[in-house]
Every structure is written in C-alpha cells, then in structure tokens.
Amino acid sequence: MYASPAEMVKLRRQNPSRPVILCEYVHAMGNSCGGVADYWDTIYAYPRMQGAFVWDWVDQGLRKRNDKGESFFAYGGDFGDFPNDGSFCLDGLVNPDRIKHPQLDEIRKVYQPVRFRAVNLAEGKIAVTNLLAFTNLDEYDCFWTVKSNGGIVAAGKLAAVRAAPYETREIVVPVRDLSLSPTQEYFLVVSFNLKTSVPWAEAGYAVAFEQFPLNRRPAKQWTEPEKTVQLIVKETGDEILFQGAGFEYRISKKEGTFSSLSVQSRELLYKPGKINFFRPPTENDRVDVNGMKKWKKYGLDSLQPVLKKIQYEIVNPQVATVTSVFDVVNQRKEVCFEVMALYTLYASGEIRIETWIEPDARIRTLPKVGWQFYVKKELQNVRWNGFGAETYPDRKAAGIVDVFQATVDELWHSHIVPQENGNRSDIRWVTLSDNEGYGLYADGDTLMNFSVRRYSDDNIYHARHTIDLQPLDYIVFNFDYRQQGIGTATCGPGVFEPYLLHASPMQFAIRLVPAHLGIREASDIFRSAMKPLPFRPRLKKPVVTLSEPFFNKPARVKVSSTGEGETIRYTLDGTEPDEKSPLYKEPFLINQTCTVTVKPFKKGYSNELAVVRKKFELMPYSSLSLKYPAENNLPVYVLFDRQYADLGDLASGWLCFRGTDMDLLVEMTRPLPVRLIQVRFMNDWWHRVYLPGKVVFEVSADGQNFKKVFEEEYDINGKPWTIEVKQYKAEIREDNVRYVRIFAENMKTYPSWHEKAGQPSPMMTDEIELE
Template sequence: MPNRSVHWPPDWENPKVVERNKEPAHASLMPFPDEEKAFKGEREESPWFILLNGEWRFRLVPNPYSVPEGFFKEEFDVDEWDVIPVPSNWQMLGYDKPIYTNVVYPFHADPPRVPHDDNPVGLYRRSFEIPAEWKGRQVFLVFEGVDSAFYVWVNGELVGYSQGSRLPAEFNITPYIRIGENTLAVQVFRWSDGSYLEDQDMWRLSGIYRDVYLFSTPNVHVRDFFVRTELDEDYVDATFKVRVHVKNYSEQPAENYRVEVKLLDAEGKPVFDRPLTQVIGRIKAKNEVVLEFKQKVKNPYKWSAENPYLYTMLITLKDAQGDILEVESCKVGFRQIEVRDGQILVNGVPIVLKGVNRHEHDDVRGKAVTLESMIKDIKLMKQFNFNAVRTSHYPNDPRWYDLCDKYGIYVIDEANIECHGLANIRWIGYRMEPANDPEWLNAFMERCIRMVERDKNHPCVIMWSLGNESGYGPNHDVMAAWIHHYDPTRLVHYEGTIHVAPVLGRIPEIVDVISIMYPSIKTLIRLAEDLNDDRPIIMCEYAHSMGNSTGNLKEYWEVIDRYRRLCGGFIWDWVDQGLRKKTEDGEEYWAYGGDFGDEPNDGNFCINGLVWPDRTPQPAMWECKKILQPVKVEPIDLNAGKIRIINRYHFTDLSGLDIFWELYADGELIQQGRLPKLYTPPGCSEVVTIPFTKPKPKPGAEYWLMVRFKLDHDTLWAGKGHEVAWEQFKMPFKVPPGPVVKVEDMPSLRLEDAGSKAVISGVDFRLIFDKEKAQIVSFRYKGSELVKSGPVLNVWRAPTDNDAARMAVEWRKFGLDRVVHMVKNVRVEQTAPQVVQIYVESETRAPDVADGFSCRYIYRIYGSGDVIIDSKIVPSSRLPPLPRIGLQFRIPGEYNMFTWYGRGPHENYCDRKEGAAVGVYSGTVDDQYVPYIMPQENGNKTDVRWVSLTNEEGIGLLAIGMPLMEVSAHYFTTEDLTKAKHTFELKRRDYITLNLDYRQSGLGGASCGPDTLPKYQIKPEPVRFKVRIRPVSLKQMSPMELSKQRIQD
C-alpha cells in the first residue's frame, strides 16, 4: 500500500480525495469500426473491446497493513493464491462475512476515519493480452463497480485510485501497457471514508462486483456526447440536439477531422436527409473541442413507458483523408419532461408513477447481478403494471438503464449518497452531518456529477435524485444547482428537503417535486390540499412490503386518483434481500441479518420485497397488479349488461387489448364471449353492453360477471394473451333462496350423555363432545375420523412483520398468545329426535391477565350430520385491537385436498383482497402455505362461502360460512409459525390446523409506516357469528349444493 509519507491521511480516510488519475466521467460508450456494428450496439462485437471478467487470483488479508509488500509487481508469485470469479462479492464466496444493517454503521462511526485493524482488504491479480492491432492507440481500463475503494496497478506501476462504489472508474492505461501479456493488480478496501456516504439499507458486501473491461480508441476520440430532444409547443415536432466532445490524446495537434451524426429509426432507416457534419479545423495536443449539432425532426415517434420507441444515433469520426476512425452509437428517445399545474408531464401529458424501489440483489451472487436477472425483473414489473423504478439508493448497473429504455420504465436515478447513521450523532471535533460540511462537498459533487454524466442520454431517466436519508444542507444545494444548470431537461428529487420545512417554513426550492416517505393517507391529503405549494407530490417510499404486508394499497390509490398533484409513488421494495444459505443438514433457506454472525445487524428488515430472492412473485404482487391496472371498469346497469370501460393509460388507446367476458354461476362458467375492439383514447371512457343471455336463476346461486383485458399481440415483456386487467361484478339477478331441509325429515339422533363425554350418533356419523374441554374430540363419518379436536376460540395469529413492529407488543402484554379456555358451564340436551343442542359458557384469557373474553357457544347437531356453531364472543373493552376472532380445529393430516368458494387463488386479507377474484379454487393444504422468509401468519382466504378438506377418496369435512368467513389451513400450528425465525425451523405436523375466522385483522404496513387503517382493525367489541360444519363425500354430494341448503327448524 502507499507509503505513509506519500499520502497521509491515507486516501481511504480523506473525504477530499475521491480519485487519483481517473478519467473524467462521460456517457456510456463503445467505439466500433463501422456503422453496421455500431447500430447493433453489441460491445462484444467491437474489435476494440476486451472483457476482463472471469478467473482472477485472489487473497484476502485482515487489514491494509497486512498487504504483502510488492504484491502488485509482475514478479510477485501468486500461484498459491485462490482463484475466484469476477465480478463477485468476496463475502458470497466464503471470505469474510456479509453484514446487514439498515442505519447503524457496521463499524464505529468517527468520520472520516474507518477501522485500521479490522478493515479487510481484497487483493486481485490477473494477466491480460493487448493485441498487436491496438498498437499506437489509446487503451482504457474500466471498473463498472468496486466496493468500496481501490488502487490499481498495471505491470507493477500504480495507475490510480478510486472510491464511490456504484459508478465506473476509468483509467487511461496507455502509458503502462505493452503489446502482449500484461499484469493487472487491484487492492480493494472493505471500508473507506466513502463508506460514510454508502449507509444504505442493504447487505454490506465488498469486491469487484460489476464488469471489468478494456477498450481502445484512436488517438483522436469522441470522448463524450450529450443528446437532448425538445418538442414544440404542440408536442408534435422536435428539435434534436447533441453536444459532442472530441479529444486529442496525442502529443501532436490534429487537423481536419470530421464528425458525422446520423439518426436511424428502429428499422435502421435514416431520419435526416443527410448526416449532420462538422469539420474540426484543429485540436491542440492533449486538448478537447466541443461541437454542437441541431436538427429539426418532423413528428418523430415519441418515447414513453407505454410506447418506448427508440432511435439510434451514430457518431462517426473520420480523419482528414475521410477514413473512419470510430463509430459510436446511442439509443435516443424523443421525450420531454416538465412540471405544470402541479403535475409531472411527459410529452405534454400528465403521468402517474406506478413505481417500486429496487435494490440490486442476487441471493447467490450478492450485488453481482446478472443481465438475466435484470431482464427477469423488468419483465415482471411490466407484467404486474409497474411503470417506474427508483434506483434505491445508488446508480445501478448501466445495463439496467438500457433495459428501462427498451422495455419502457420511468427511472428516478439516485446518487450514491446516504449517511443515515450520522443523522443523530455528534462527535467531539465533528459536529456536522456531511451535507453541511464543506470538507465533504467534493465527494457529494463527484457522486452527483458522475451519475448524471454516465446516464444523461437515457430517455428512461426522468428525475435525478440527490441521494437518500442524508439530512439536508448546502452540499445538496450545490448539487441541485449544478444539475439544473447542466441538465434542465429533467427534474430534481430529494426527499430530505421535506424534513426542514418546519424550520424553514417551506420545502426548499432546490427540488422540482415534493417527496415523502410512508405518509398516512391523512398526511397525503394534507399535502395535496396545501395551497402554498403547487409542485407535484410523490411518495418515494410507501407500502412497506415486509413479510406478509402491503395492506390498504387501494386506499392510497383512491386518494392519488382524487388529487391532481399526487403523482404516484414507489413501493418499498422490489426484492427480498435474502441470501441463500444451508443448514448443517443441507437444507437451503434464505438468510438475513445476524445469520452470518454479523454484528451489528438489523435482522430481517432487509426482507421487504414484493418478490422472493429468486424472483417468484409474492401474493402482494397480485394486489399491486390489480390496483395499478391501466383499465378500470364501472357498472352502469348490470342487469342490462351495461358497463363503463375507462382507459387509464397515458398515451395508448385500447386497440391493443382483446376484451373477453365471462358469466359464472357459483364459480361455474355458463356463458362467455368477446367484445368488439375498442379504440378508446387514453383518459377517456366508453359504455358497452355485455351481450349475455340472462340465465334462469338457480335457487341460492350467485352470479358473477368477469371482464378481462388481454394483449392482442406479443411484446418484449409478455406474450399475446397476457392479462393486463380484469374486473369482477356480482350480478344483481333476482335469485330464489336455496332449498330448505326440514328437520322433521332428517334421520333421528341417538344421544349418550354420560360422564365427561357426550356421544351423538346418526346415520353414517358419530360425534363425541368432551364437556371438560368444551370441544369436539371426534367426528367420524363412514368410519373416517374428520376432526381430532376443536373448535377453540382463536384470538392469536403468528405476528406479521407489521404486527411485530407495533401491535404484537400489546397483544402479548394482554396474553393473547397464551390464552387458556376455562369452561364454566356445559349443558347437553336433545331438543328434538333429530336435534341435539350443546350449550357452553366459558372464559378465555391468559392465566396472568385479568382481561379476556366471555364466550357463549351453542352447538346444534342435526340428523343430517350438520353442526351449526353459534358463537357469541364478548372481549374486555380494555383489550387492544385484536389479531383475529375465530374458531380453530385440528384435522387429521390425510385430508390434504383443500377446496374453497371465496377469494383466491392466492392468499388474501381484508385490506389486501382487491386482486383476488371470487371463485371456486382447489389445491392441497401444502399449497396454502406461503413461505415468508421470517415465518408468520399466512395463507388466509377472505369472503369464503364454504371450504372442504377431503382425502383421496373424496371424503372429508365441509365448513360453510353463515354467510361468509375467513379460512386458512396449514400443517403447522399457530405456535409453530410464531416461534420459528426461519423456514427450516418449521416441521410439518401430522395433522392440519384449520382456522374458520369471523374476521382477521388487516395487514397494513406498520413495519415502517402507518398502522392498519381503523376500518380493517378488529375492535374489542362483542361479536356473534355462525359456521356450519358437516361430513362430505364428493362422490355422493356437491359441496356447492350442500352450501345452498337452509336448515329449517
């Protein structure tokens, strides 16, 4: 490492030093030898590109002072070093350990100092070949991402230094190389002063984790270019502008070089009549000239997230003889971003951002995310109706922006600046946050400028964000001023400004949009109604999706739709940041903070995703898809089939969608059809008539109309037939009531009431009721045992992450997790030959808590085998809002087939059920388990009419809501789910826990945000509910028909 006498304090502890010998930032580019290759834009096809990914020699030492002397020298023997892949994070390969922390720094905070003794350093070595064809040319070495700081040597000579983990570091290595074999050495520090600006909520991982490559250019080279497109006042015609930087790297002046600019459409056809051309008279040695090109374009295709049309710009550099020296290419989207009347406009049209925050994460590779993973992400986002991404909280891999350009995603590009852990800390001799400290201004500006310079040509980028959770101070003002001057075509975003409004009396004007995190709906409305500010409002983070979460999304979007200035939001966040790990027995699971012995850690607070680490969508994704869908349907006159179809696209009419309708009777499809093609313009609506034939009503039946909107063509992100939107309506047909079953027509019952048991026998069934336990302990049908035990009052659920953050503390305080059932009175009587009634009074509470539940149950057992359980539950008024109120049974494990008539097919809750249609669904009990990384309440179904659990012979138990209930079934107990901290800790029981709930509390988002909305909470008030259970044999009777029967006493 550098001698102390050369640099002290060392570069990696000096905020004034952010680089040494690094090239100025520029747009992503690659020189090609001809226009054909440039148009394709595949850098691997350029003869002037060499990818250095692959096997590197590696050694990890515990600190900078343990680095072997001269390891970077060519003669230093590294044959005994390990071989690792690059890109990678060394912690993911078994070196050192991953650390997950949200706010607290992973080392003692004393900026700009970082640990000296415990600061692992990764040493990398490899050789590379410089081809003879590169002789006499410039050669550049690019590291697209290295965490956190590094020195680089070529052939034993120090080339430079860089920090700032999320942006490229480029070095001109022409003076250091030779034709043939060369030696490259890199020294990477885990911690540097730059780590104080990289305190994001993520795994702290180190190493060379993005691509490393060489590229070669002529000595006169197009070093940079900046494309701008400006639309006229009618947003029809455009002005194409490009600023081109040409640098002469040689020792001699260059004369009469020519730059030609072409614009090609998607088919490769020229847009201009002739290339835009300028001749450079003279460029001094080591100097640079800037050329400005401008051209009117008649009505170009416009770029938007819905229609991401891309042109290709080619910049050709020719020498004085007219020979092509290089061709560079860039995708161009004609689009204009502006703010007007409190709204964000794209091409003159107000847009709403249906966004999500995305960390770069791979469960095996850490931050070394593959292109295949990125494509999977962006396809899923498009399929689930997202149109925007915030790159939380740093510039992403440059390929991500290419994909967003191509697939159509609006991007908030965020600077790699977060110092959350310094927010409330004060040190002796250091009394300011970095945002207020001029010593850190250079670091702030370097991260800002390099981000903008790299990503400035991407049409997908509509806002520059100054970072995240870094306080607010003059350094932010300077960043914003530079951006507004350099790139007035985009908006500036920074959520931190809202926190100084109470002090300043306003939100600083440096931002073009007002941004807020996790507001309550009331707060959002208050902001929208503020007449003192007319800037657009976005939620840069909301709907914290930790575990089983994302409740009341519907209510947020109802408010967004109501207020002009509310321009959408970004859900936190996209992917669970779990890392794949194995138990000693070889069972795989996803690990979180603390699982690697990492201290400090924030546990499973990194598990906030809408998709699991392998990108499997979680149930909440279906709610997002429904709420964000671009087509809305409203009923006009359902009896006559009249509905209103509303186009909520911003730029697209409805002609690209096929519209299908289906009419169901109790889940059975009885009619279907296809509507004529609609050409409804964006923002408009049409009334259409569904041409169904009104069916002859079946007694007790429910009729449902489903309208589906599907792609009529293939797209990059989904194939023809992909369902974009749907709406379901319960039809208001007059339907006669279901058939009556008279008690007197039922077979008689035999009651044996002796001692602690009451035995009720009927045709093909026998029920045993334990009077001491006040529950059924046997319910046999045709020799098969249907019930092991139950029901018991259930007022507990395995806390969700949102519960654990707030309400579960109160629940445990009142003992809801440890209630016992104290039987006060049981009375059994045969009220008719066909009816036995059991009356139960009990109290349910924790032994050490005075407040609980007074309970009264009436069981009516009928000769038909039906058992109606009438429950009256009176909670103590001093109890907090409750997790649930319901009945719990234990069912023998053989009844694994789970069929229900209610909302599905995926898990749903009272505040997260918009994306679940009512229907008849079937699967196994195992299928109902949702494997949240931190086990918790899961698998619930709402608005359930009936549910059956049957065995392979079709025999089992049928439960019928009177009228509706919530249902879940698992091979785990509630206690199992409560105690487990990882999925591997759950062991499958040989019985099923069946929950028939009157109601379960909503999910909300309280792990980081407001509580569950009051209307979705269960207040401690008296409730009465009924459920009906009975045996069922699918070969003899239909659960649907049985559910329609009404018992008449």
C-alpha cells in the first residue's frame, strides 16, 4: 500500500509471477490526489499491474453546531475525546453530505474507460482503446468539437466506433480542411457519450473525453505605443502618479507597488499588493518533507516585503518605468528573497511587471511564486481562458482549456479543514469585473495560475474548521507564475520530483490592464500587447566558499564567478560593496568571525540582485570526538554548522545513532565562559525515530573532573505518537570551561509493544549550540 509508481515497478520486477495491486493509494485527505495520472500511466504500461484503490470514498465528519448555532463538520477531538486522530478521518473523495471534492474529477478522468492517443492530428487521426470488459464502444455516441477562445469553430458526430473490449481502433476526425488562423489557439475535444439515460447518468453524459491542441500557442503580437496619446507622470511625497485617457494609477513610495488602479474614476484596488511565495498549507503540505516543515523552518509563513530602493524614469511621452527592489524577510528579519520589480506603464493604460527573484541558498522548496493583489469586493465576476476545473501541476488530467466564467464564491471549495484550494492552471488570461463590467485583466508571458477568495492566507492557515473563517471586505487575487504540486503525503508519497517547486533564481512577466471589460473583449487584449522595453542584462551572484569545511582555524575565502569582464568588490563588515571597496583578486585569509559581502560590477549590466552575504563564524573548538560512530557517516561537525536538519527528512543533516548512545566530547581552544548548552533531537513515530531516554550535559576545566549541569529523562511509553523536534537546553554560569560532554542514552532496541520490537532503534540529533 502507498507505494510510489517507481516502487510499483520494483515490486513487479521482484515478483515476476504475481500481479501488482495497491490496496490503498493517493490518500484523498483534504486537497489531495496529486500524481494519480502518473500512477495510471505506469499501471497501463505493465499488464501485470492490475490497479489500485483510493483511500477513501467519504470524509467521516459529523455535523455539529457551536454555541452561536453555526453548523460545521466535526472530527477527532471536537467531542472532548482523547486520544484522537484529529482530521485523519477526513480522507474521502466526497465530504460527509456527498458533495464532491475537486480531486474526484481527476479520478473520474484518469479512470475513464477509453484511452486516447494522437496519431496524426493534422490529419485528425486518433487511436482509441476500449478498456471496458464487456461493452463495445459502438454503444456510445462519439462526438467531436473544435473550439477557439470559447467559441465553437466546428463540431460533429462520428460514425459508430466499433471497438471490442480491450481493442484499439483508429478514428479520423474531419479537421484536415479547417482554416486555422495563426493568431488563434485551437483545441479538439473528442468524447464518448451515453446514447440513452441510465440509472446513474442522463443521455449525453460523457463517459470518456480527451482534448488535443491543434496548433502551437501563438506568440503575442507586440505593438508600439501611439504617438498621439501621452502619459502624465507626477511625483508627490508618498506616491508616483500616472495619468492617461480614462485612467489614473498610483505607486506607493513606501510599499513599492501599486496603491491605486483607477479606470473611469472607479477604484479597483483595496490596498497595495505584494510578491507572494506562500499558500495556506494543505493537509498534505503539513506533513510532506518538502512542504510545511521546510517552509515554516525558513519563515515562509511570515514573509513581508521590505522596500530597499525605488526609482522612476520617463522613457518617452508614452512610456514610464518604476523599479522597486525588495528584501522579503521572515518574522526573524532574515532575508529569504531578494526581488526586483520593473513596472512599465504605457499611455494606453497597459501595465507590464517584470519580476526577478533571488532566493536565499538555504531555502529548498517553495509553495508558489507570484503576485497577490487585493481588489475591491465588487470585482466578483471572474472570466478566464485556461483549465476550467481546479488543477495543480500534479493533478490536471481533468483540465480542459476553454473560456469559463464564475463568481469568486463559486471558485472557493470548502474543505472541512480550511486549506489551499481553487487554483486554476494553464491560464492564458483572467479578468475580474464588477456587475457593470469595470475590472482588471491579467495575463503573463507564459501560462499562469490564478485563484480568488474572500479569506486571508493567514486565516485559512490557522483555521481548523469552516466556522473559523472570517470573510474579508475585499477579494484576494493570486496570480501565480509557479505552484508546487499537492501530492498525497498524509499517507503515502509526497509531491513527486517533477512537481516540486525548487527554490532557484527566477524571472517572469505579467501584464495588467484595468478596463471596462464589457467594451474591451479579453481575447482582443490578449492578442495585442505593448512592446516590452529592452532592459539591462543582469549579473549573476558570485559563489563564495571557504577552504576549510569546519571553520575552527584560519581559512581562505574564495570567490568564483562565471561572468566575463566583470570585477568583484568585497567587504568584511557586512556593508554592501561599492566601486571603491577592495577588489577581489585571489583567495584571502580570515581568522575571525566576519560577514563577507561580495558584489560584481560590469558596465551596462544590472547588479541589483547579485550581492552575496556570507557569515563565517569562527568556532572555538580544537576537537570534536564521538565515543561511538554515527551510523550515517556524516562528519561530527555537522552538529555545529548552523544548518538545522528538517523534521521528518532523515537525509537533511541528522546524525544517526542506531542501537548506540551518543557520547560527544567537545574540547575548546582555550578555557571559556559558557552560558548555554543546547541540543536538538528528533521524535518522529512515522519514521520510527524516538527521543533518547536520558540526556546529560557535563563541563570540565581539565578533561578529568566533570560537573553535571543538566539531566533530563524521557519515557517513550508516555508519548509514543509524537512528531516533534525537542530541544534540550541548559542555561548555566560556568566561567572556566575547556571541555563539554554531551551524552544521550539510546533505548538501544524498540520496546516490546513496538512493531519492530527487539530491533536496534535509531536516535537522531542535529545542531548543538554553545554560548
């Protein structure tokens, strides 16, 4: 159960005479079932793979009312019950009153009884395979439709397709003679539909369908600004004002983003938007090793952009630009991202936003990357060209590209435990408008994602029931460049590698057009865009390394760069280098704690996001020795590298002792005062890793006579199901310490009640702090 597709292939190879059937897979808890198409591509590729069973059908929640009479679905712990499984009973494809969750559409699509394969789309040739065991495909009507921008170009019904069970036949759809415009995008949908009504569906219901692109997605047609119109630019103490025919925009000099977008004197924004990297975690995100555990560790749940620099330029009478540079910091004021936004404003009213992002090297994965705007609540009517169904990178087989419309409330899916939902992907364009047609158009230089909601991310994140949600007086509009998949990590694999959003330098562009969308058709706006201005090429960040893997003695700093013709300046006090700072020529020696900051320079190139700051902390330890070696052969200095291993991720830097104690002796370079000793251990029942039974700290001046300064015991039998990182901390006042001993007692073997009773038990630790 819960094997990955790769593990299924391995099971098939290991058992050549047996079928492969997963009794449970794609755990449907919350917003889930990512990767189901990957499973079935694998299953169909190997005849001995016979299928798998989703866990499970329905959320086991019970209707309850609070003291105010508000109704909600309750789950474990809501009845004063302890112990309980919390929301682990909410893992169905439908909720308790049988309203379907969006993942049911994906399951239905992947499970459909006909497989389609394009043979030659220019000729309309498609291979169809009948997966039904007893029914010929001629018992269904076969329809086809060609659409573009929401309109039907051609449609028809094919002659009966006679394909016996498990037989493959080739059909020919008459699209060969269609005249396709190079400026339009065309899609063919082929479906098999019920001829007559049956107890479970009406006549005409599509039991299987597939969509095929008939041409490449056309490139935008760039146009030059009209010389007859002008853009008026004014600067005040707090804002930069832009005016043109029928519009007025303002950019806040404090926020670095738009504080006002007004068209025909109608304000569209509620407050300034921001660059955004976070989504309210799904149930899967909360336990995925590439999800919330890492995101929270680096403070991605508390990010705020801090404006470092803003400047504007009037390029010509029709065009102006504003450049904003941000540090995006977490609650601890650590810089997680450096961002540069270049806003280009045209006299036509069009806005282009180029965004460059440099993430901190410590950050591994991201929930998403995009812009979050806060628009007036009246902009409740949504129209878009892209996938109509809720889709994510690893769950979009059911997506059909077309033009759709809905209200903001209709695009929200109410999970019993509030969480990320409602994303639409492969977006060409999207509009939000009021009942009179005034609103905001958005598109990107690439396919985008969007979602809209009436709740803040923070509210959704911390809400445990639907009654905890507090509607806002505005609409949150997420327009995202990238989004991580959703996986099935609550019980099974996390997000598969192709769908992880790795933190790396990124660049993307979006376009905003405030307009009366009842007069200006979105598809017309999409086809024609103002030509982007050329921008200066960017210098890449240099790489800064130290000659010693553990900095407890003098070492040399090396700066490497791939750029040609650039010079690199540096400082050692954390200040940003300028062209008068020392020039880097060769590796240089450091022998004390310092912050090395480097910056490349090259005429005609931008270096706004190319600054590297790296703090090297001189460790006052002459030796680190373990009485018993660690199982995973990591060097002992990983315990002092200031790189904190991740809860649940066994390969992120934890030092593992299996069946043995940890007995570490730290020798200082000289006697020092010690005020704090702290060490972290992991307790994760899911991975069968438990805390030590006892932790002891001792200090000594001579290495012979030790003084115990801390001892704490732990009984695994008291809290066997805990998942946490526990910190053992001793605040002391010892002034002449040359040696510190840290001892952790492993329980050696799993206890009698454990499924692995008698086997050697692992104990995992990372990061010791001595102050």
